[in-house]
Amino acid sequence: MTVRARARRLIWTRRAVQTGALLLFLVLVVANRPTSGEGPTGPVSLFFDLDPLALAATWLATRTLAGLALLGLVTLAVTAVLGRWFCGWFCPLGTLHNAVGSLRGGWRRLTPRSEGSSRWQRAKYYLLIALLLMAIGGVHWIGVFDPFSLLYRSLALTVLPACDVALSEVANAVYLGDPQLGPLHLRDLTEPIDRWWQARVAGSELRVFTGAGVILLVFAAALGANLVRNRFWCRYVCPLGALLGFAAVRPLLRLRSRTDACNSCGRCTLRCPAAAQPEKPDQWLATECFGCWNCVAACGNEGLDFRWTLPWRATSRGSVDLGKRRSLAALAAGAVAVALMRITPAAHGKTFHPLLIRPPGARAEREFLQRCIQCGLCLQTCPTGGLQPTWHEAGLEGVWTPMLVPAIGYCEFECHACGQVCPTQAIRPLALAEKKQVRIGLAVIDTSRCLPYAHGRECIVCEEHCPIPDKAITFERRESVQRDASVRTLKFPRVDPDRCTGCGICETKCPFQDVAAIRVTSAGEDRHPANQPLLGGRAGAGTD
Amino acid sequence: MLRPTRREFLKTAAVLGGGLALGDALALPRAALAQDPMALSVARWDPAALATADLAAAAGRLTEAAIAGLGGMGRFVSKGDVVWVKPNIGWNRAPALAADTNPDVVGALVRLCYEAGAKTVKVGDNPCHPARHCYATSGIAAAAEAQGAQVVFLDDRRFRDLKLGGERLDSWPLYPEIVEADLVINVPIAKHHGLTDVSLGMKNLMGVAGGQRSAWHQQMADCLCDVTAFLRPRLVVLDAVRVLTAHGPTGGDPADVTLVGTVAAGTDLVAIDALGATLLGHQPAAIASLGAAAARGLGTLDFRSLPQVERTLS
Structure with missing residues (x-):
């Protein structure tokens, strides 16, 4: 030839x-x-x-x-x-x-x-x-x-x-x-x-x-x-x-x-x-x-x-x-x-972007950014579509890295796929039971929007959806005086900060579609000892 | 057109302009339904044998017995019918956690429908968690497909505003494919619910609705009555094989699940729900949606007054 x-x-x-x-x-x-929750094979x-x-x-x-x-x-x-x-x-x-x-x-x-x-x-x-x-x-x-x-x-x-x-x-x-x-x-x-x-x-x-x-x-x-x-x-x-x-x-x-x-x-x-x-x-x-x-x-x-x-x-x-x-x-x-x-202040732990909610198992921010190669595998495998690419939230250093946007989708309780597919273990491959224990943020109720607090109406959609087996969102029955001076007993939701893992389903499902009346921020995320509003971290979170 | 089917209603409604005629047209099947004997059939597994029973087989046999007690599926399914089996597939939870309807109850119903001559049996729900995860984890997709059912994932854009003419909901987006079916079998699981205390057959109908249905929480009893009055399912099968007694409707802790080993079938949704509420330890009248439904004449709370068939299996 x-x-x-x-x-x-x-x-x-x-x-x-x-x-x-x-x-x-x-x-x-x-x-x-x-x-399925086990992640792709x-x-x-x-x-x-x-x-x-x-x-x-x-x-x-x-x-x-x-x-x-x-x-x-x-x-x-x-x-x-x-x-x-x-x-x-x-x-x-x-x-x-x-x-x-x-x-x-x-x-x-x-x-x-x-x-x-x-x-x-x-x-x-x-x-x-x-x-x-x-x-x-x-x-x-x-x-x-x-x-x-x-x-x-x-x-x-x-x-x-x-x-x-x-x-x-x-x-x-x-x-x-x-x-x-x-x-x-x-x-x-x-x-x-x-x-x-x-x-x-x-x-x-x-x-x-x-x-x-x-x-x-x-x-x-x-x-x-x-x-x-x-x-x-x-x-x-x-x-x-x-x-x-x-x-x-x-x-x-x-x-x-x-x-x-x-x-x-x-x-x-x-x-x-x-x-x-x-x-x-x-x-x-x-x-x-x-x-x-x-x-x-x-x-x-x-x-x-x-x-x-x-x-x-x-x-x-x-x-x-x-x-x-x-x-x-x-x-x-x-x-x-x-x-x-x-x-930038954030690069030195002076500020924590409230919306920078990293997927469960993500390492501490500095270490996370040293591993994340912005490939998008975690975003692609997230079943709710809640994992989104950052633009400015993690600084220029962290452009196109994953963050959870609960307004779009939440972190599914029975899923740990993102950590299983990450090629560099920027998100650690946690076992499902372990992942359920990880707190990625904390939900807070905005009582100026929340229906029972602000408008005297029944709701607790957040409590209904909370996936923690013994509920991180509970409610207390309280009387609410209506416009016509009648009194209704309503259920007022409360977040138990010891149990909330910040999965964000409460925010996703809140009837307020523009700005939810319950919102998750990065506060309390396990990754950062400095981003902790509560005394001594938490006890017994998200028990399975 | 003396007894038009629901599908014919929809066609008529479409011709008359965007579903506006539906409210009036629905007066017809209501009258027809009133002539049905409002029977109730309860199948229980012998409590002494429950702990050692093969639950999958037991759930299937309880379902068969409950339907047989009503006179068999042939009473509800005609040859060539399209049947929609509507379980609760709302949550990405395994069957043992009792957040979704027992898959073997669903499987048995699909089989009974085909045996009675159904052309197509469809199974589907509008879940709260990602649908494919719910369908798989609950075991319902596999159980239904094993019996030849068509497992349907609802498409958000195919919900259509239908005229309910209710007291609270004048119209709401429902899933036409479900409403059009010749028979809808409502198959709830009996469980606890934070807002409404119980989640049973009326609550299960939320899965036919699309749109911003979480807003129903603000007046749940009225909304459930409105959608019940509109859909009027002719056959309700309550799954109380496993019952979630606390932290519903999602659950997740096996300690909150109680083995009851009961399947109840009936034609009166309110009566079945009253029975379910009793099973969960509530006075039916104390459940807001049930009280409202009884007051609106949608059914009776006094389920014991109905002609009742009881069977105990082991």
């Missing part, structure tokens, strides 16, 4: 692998949607377990490997041997970039100059350096840029909910309108599809997320940039790609070229998604190359091929040449970013 034929076959193999990995990613996102965090960037940054931030998957080391080892095949063959975000980039050639004239390598490709290394320094300083911003976090967050919080909404709107419109094609009722077609989607894909009532627009914009920008440069994100931004680039300095599988065969046609450059300089025989950039084989297939003279090569026999130099000054500048930028994010 000729070199080109083999390359073409490998390219089709690569496309199949890429499609498979992307589908697997999607399947794992869907598999993580809520099923299956390796829902597989991609994050394979992610050496999440591993490195979390290790730097926490100085411990406890609770971290070490599969990322395998990825690094494979990269050291094969080069950045991970980017070319596996990364599902890279695959989406490929797909969008393939739209590009048609409307824009490509030249070797526009497609060739650029100094700007070093930007991703500087970003990586800054991010790792931030991690050392305890600011874990990896998740904002990590490709898996970016993709997971975007799919789970924006793309899938959009599909849910679109499908159910159509199905519902067909159901209500009942259009017919001859004897055929269209709803007989749409209803089973809708039911299947609800049961197998949605898995719960509709869940939508605040701030989804921003997340979608970032995703759209990352994908849209492929129209400017093929795999723009991977070339210039991706810190995981940069980390793998460091690992791929001396791969054993290397691009070899026959200089006598090259007529400088530039086709290899045009086809190279990574700008790895396949056109320059001795300056092929191992640290940039995705191992996609496009250049091998593109060369009409069969002048290029990947060959197993011992490192000392390599003809092209492999290094990431960043320059001392620029590298120092990147380090300095990381240090400044840490400082900027830390000069």
Whole structure:
């Protein structure tokens, strides 16, 4: 078989692998949607377990490997041997970039100059350096840029909910309108599809997320940039790609070229998604190359091929040449970013954001932020949809981290799924019985809104829903003088602070939909000894 | 159209404009119902054998016995009927905690309906906790599906404002698919409730309602009477196999659950609820919604006055 034929076959193999990995990613996102209280089964965090960037940054931030998957080391080892095949063959975000980039050639004239390598490709290394320094300083911003976090967050919080909404709107419109094609009722077609989607894909009532627009914009920008440069994100931004680039300095599988065969046609450059300089025989950039084989297939003279090569026999130099000054500048930028994010009262325990209610099992805030990679697995698996991404509540440092918004949904008593799926144990994997004991906040009654207190009406919906087996919300019967001077005996709710775990169902179910008359704030959360309004913590909370 | 079905009512109502005619139309089945013998059938498991009984099998047999005591399911189900079995599936709680209707009672009812010739038996509720969790944890989805029932998750957008013409609720969003069924079997579990002291058959009808139904708490007795008067379920099966005696309606502590081993079936919802209230240790007249229902002529509190069939199994 000729070199080109083999390359073409490998390219089709690569496309199949890429499609498979992307589908697997999607399947794992869907598999993580809520099923029962035990949480999803299956390796829902597989991609994050394979992610050496999440591993490195979390290790730097926490100085411990406890609770971290070490599969990322395998990825690094494979990269050291094969080069950045991970980017070319596996990364599902890279695959989406490929797909969008393939739209590009048609409307824009490509030249070797526009497609060739650029100094700007070093930007991703500087970003990586800054991010790792931030991690050392305890600011874990990896998740904002990590490709898996970016993709997971975007799919789970924006793309899938959009599909849910679109499908159910159509199905519902067909159901209500009942259009017919001859004897055929269209709803007989749409209803089973809708039911299947609800049961197998949605898995719960509709869940939508605040701030989804921003997340979608970032995703759209990352994908849209492929129209400017093929795999723009991977070339210039991706810190995981940069980390793998460091690992791929001396791969054993290397691009070899026959200089006598090259007529400088530039086709290899045009086809190279990574700008790895396949056109320059001795300056092929191992640290940039995705191992996609496009250049091998593109060369009409069969002048290029990947060959197993011992490192000392390599003809092209492999290094990431960043320059001392620029590298120092990147380090300095990381240090400044840490400082900027830390000069807030909240970062020093001076204030506690009342709405920053973390999921049960979440570590103390500083330690939590050193682990959370903003991936969105916990948000995706929360059955009530109450777990939402933060925007400003946890500071810039904690953007897109999970918080419970009881106005939207509560923490289900019989569920501990969020801690089971967290890939970095920012939320600890508590047993269900243990989770039921954790206080994430405390409910307080607003007597200026609460119906019996403020309006002389019966209610206690909060007491009805309180899931604590012996009720953290009780009531006392008291007389209430009505407008006509008659006296009614009403039930006035009270929160027992020793039993309340802050699950928030009282707030979710309160008849006041705008601002509930009973609200949970972070006060009393177990995570923080300083955020305790009550003497000596509490006794016997949430007994099972 | 002398005895139109509920579905025909709805169609008529739709034709006449947005359900406005329903209130008047419902006078018809009320009259028809009055001719039913208001029988009551109670099946008890021998108290001496209760502690050692296989509860799953016992619950099924008690249900069969209770229905047989009323004259069998054939009295209520005609060939080709669509039946909606309406248990309490409100909470994400295991059967042993007695917050939801016993799954084996539901399973037995589904089977009896099919045996009586039902075309489709649907099972569903509008729960307070996430529906899929409730349906699974309560065991009701599995038990119903095992008997061939169609387990239905209610869709928030399909509730429709229906004209109840009640004393408190003039109209309220109810689930058309339930209202349209040829027969609705109301299958509550007997349990404690903080606001209303007891949660029984009338309270179970809240699961047909959508909208901001928590506001019913402000005048629960009137709201329950209004929805009872509108729906008038022809068959009520009370699950008192396990009974939640405190910290209802959610419960969660096995110590609050008492084994009673009783299933009661009847055609008078108020009488069944009165019996349930008695089981829970209350005077029926002391329960606000029951007192109001009796005063409005929706049924009798004196369940002992009804022709009664009692069976004891072991």
